[in-house]
């Protein structure tokens with residue numbers, strides 16, 4: 001008998017929202033594969049370097065940036081995510097299509113629907129079962145990111161305000177699959193809100209959460 005497909009859970013949100021800690025925690029609770037975009041395949045690691053370093057010679061233009069994010073996504077889905085889901089493993093990804101729509105669409109000013117289109121092409125039509133936005137005001141996230149900023153982090157507060165608007169707009173437009181949690185609370189409280197969302201929306205973690213009290 002073939003095993004049932006795993007669930008695909010995505011955490012989205014601005015830089016400095018504390019997503020990576022939450023991805024690691026949720027993956028442990030779900031016994032899921034933790035993964036991230038960009039950079040979770042050998043090709044993706046090269047693309048990530050080109051995307052985030054601020055090298056004058058190789059700095060991508062707006063469309064190239066969107067297509068490089070999409071290329072990373074295509075490789076990530078084909079090489080990592082889809083095989084895991086098909087084998088029955090849950091996957092928790094740090095960022096997915098919503099980040100391209102928010103950063104390259106709302107942030108950079110490309111048409112969000114066009115960005116969505118290339119992202120869906122890249123993902124071969126795969127959609128997340130649940131998208132959780134860890135939402136934090138820009139003033140707080142920029143403070144957390146601090147002085148060591150990569151090329152995208154350094155795009156300025158107005159850019160990051162538009163990115164946040166982009167995440168909230170996507171969550172508003174698809175309330176069935178998207179949930180917004182307040183990421184300005186303590187790390188444990190944010191984890192609890194994420195676990196509650198996964199339990200309510202996907203019916204997972206019922207036994208594990210009871211066992212842990």
Ligand code: TYD
Pocket residue numbers: 015016020036037038069094095096097099100101103104152153
């Ligand atoms: P991330 O790995 O979350 O950053 P960090 O390692 O600093 O926590 O993401 C790297 C950057 O890439 C982040 O600024 C968001 C950006 N990004 C996009 O602009 N578009 C995308 O589609 C994705 C996946 C990420």
